[in-house]
Amino acid sequence: MEGLRLVSLPRRHIFHQPMKSKRAKPRARASPPTGGPLLFDDTSSGPPPMNNQNYYDSGYNMAGAATGGQEPGVSNLFADPMANAAMMYGSTLANQGKDMVNKEFSRFMSMNKLKHFFAVDTKYVMKKLLLLMFPYTHQDWEVRYHRDTPLAPRHDVNAPDLYIPTMSFITYILLAGIALGIQKRFSPEVLGLCASTALVWIIIEVLVMLLSLYLLTVHTDLSTFDLLAYSGYKYVGMIFTLLCGLLFGSDGYFVALAWSSCALMFFIVRSLKMKILSSISADSIGAGASVKPRFRLYITVASAAFQPIIIYWLTSHLVR
Structure with missing residues (x-):
């Protein structure tokens, strides 16, 4: 008993040494089986496989290149x-x-000619409106030319234009809407009928005039725009007639109708006389020397006499 000595180890060596060895032991992870095929790729621990990424990148680069x-x-x-x-x-x-x-399009409607008929200014518009309403004192009705080209309307009050007929047509439609509204007869259909009727009448008038000049072989420098301008001047008299009818009743309407009709007839006869009857002497050679001037005079008078009928037809139903 004396020869044997017990060696006592420290307590921390007895109890902590086994725990240290247990911590140091690595934890083993189970590797996926490699025998069978995988249904899905494991993408939880990283990016998709490199071969798929290369495939998409290469396809995109090829398309871009x-x-x-x-x-x-x-x-x-x-x-x-x-x-x-x-x-x-x-x-x-x-x-x-x-x-x-x-x-x-340029054969029938030249843009340069169309611009010529809209070349107006305020001074010309005022003079032209006075000439349309008071044409009896005007003396010189001849259209002036410069190098075989008629002057622009702003330089010659006798030159026909399309600005006044266009604005007068729009004003007539607006005034017709006001008249229908005062009489409690306004509707979009009625206003559209008024506009289409006025437009159809002026187209028919121009076509009849062109056909008459063609059938009678009348050589004149009147163009389609000229006839459209002279036919569109009636809207000025229609506006004056409508205003007098709305302000003064039926008596004022008929007085204004008579005045605007006579003024317009005088204006048309004096204006077309310089265009249609100017070449009578050139066509007076031959058997039809006494026929052609008479027919030209008939065309001029008929076109002027037709204006009051249209004015009355397009304004009488608006005044009551």
Whole structure:
């Protein structure tokens, strides 16, 4: 017993040494089985597989390199020589069609001539309105020319224009709406009927005038715009007649109708006389020397006498 000595170890060595060895032991992880195929890729611990990423990147870069950032289908379309040829042929046909339409349009309605009839100013408009309402004191009715070209309306009060007929037509439609509203008969359909009727009447008048000049082989420098201007001046008298009818009743309406009709007839006869009857001496050679001047006079008088009928037809139903 004396020869044996008990060696006592410290308590921390007895109890903490096994715990230290247990912590140091690494935890083993189970690896996925490699025998069978996987239904889904494990993407929880990192990015998708490198082969898929390379596939998408390469496809996108190829499309971008081929089209400069466009879609692959568009690049194939523009790269096709047949598609390019079809597009060039279509654009050529479109340009040819546009030129043809502009050419045919300029034959019947030249934009330069149309601008000429709208070249007015305030001074011309005031003088022209006074001439339409008081034409009896006017002496010189001849249209002035400069190098075989008629002067613009702002330089010649006798020159026909389309500004006054256009603005007078719009004013007539507005005044007709006011008259219908005062009488509690306004509706969009009735106002549209008034506008379409006035427009149809002036178109019929111009077509009849052109047809008469053509059938009688009257050589004159009257154009379609000239006839449209002279026919459109009646709207000034219609506005005056409507205003007098709304302000003074039926008596004022008939007095204004008589005055505007006589003034317009005088204006039309004196204006068309310089156009239609100016070349009588040139056409007075031959068997029909005494027939053609008489027919020209008939055309002038008939076109002037037709104006009061239209004025009464387009204004009488608006005044009660």
